Amino acid sequence: MNGFWSSWWAFAFMLAPFVIAMSGVAMNTYMACTRDFDRIIASLPNTSRLTQRIPFWGATDFKTRWYLLAGIAGVMIYPKLCVRLGVVDAEDLRNFPPRLRRRLLMTAWLVNIGCIWLAIGVALIKLSPTR
Template sequence: MIDINGWSVKLQIILIMIPFVIGVSGVSGVAISACIAGSASFYIAISAIKSNPYLEQMKGFWGMGSFKSRWLLICSVCGLVTFPGPHLRRGLLSPEELDNFPVKLRRRMVISVWLTIVGLVWLAIFAGLVELTEYFSKS
């Protein structure tokens, strides 16, 4: 087991703050997609992609009235613009629509997805470390 009590106080504080800083990044990613869902950018994002059958089906299924349905649709579009490769290879997304997608909105969506992924990965690592610590402390 590593004993951090001998480390400098500044280093101990930094070590304690790292999980919170990374956790905030995950919350920030969710907040960015929520802001997009609640603004006029929602209609721009939804109208920019018409060739994806899944997104078109979900528009009809979820509707666009409630905030929850708008946020779920935006999360779907975020996935499409962040990881377009599989959709393009299967013909489920038009390359022209992807090229014509507004650049600033696309950048915000990609940042949102990556912040959420980083926060989720850190949460999984942190939970695993807590479980391992509990496991080894019982031994």
């Protein structure tokens, strides 16, 4: 096993989660900078927690738009829980555009898979014998 960690395969194995996670971050960045952001916000008119945050945070700067999209992507991963907790309106989720839902889910899952892969890789390195 120790021979593996000193090979190019190990380098590729540990580089892959960064590539996967950063592609999710890049997709979220793209959506925050395009008209997709306005479409997503317009698709959630009855979501009180979201509409309360927009005037407070201001949806004009990049950082706020990015965080807001990341939060909405999290809502798309666990929609039933978020409806039960009152984070989002069930009718808004039913009427949400499927294309944007897929893109939000893809960004969230790419980041999650990259982070989980990295954690597994670090655990494997820590558990491998030193000799």
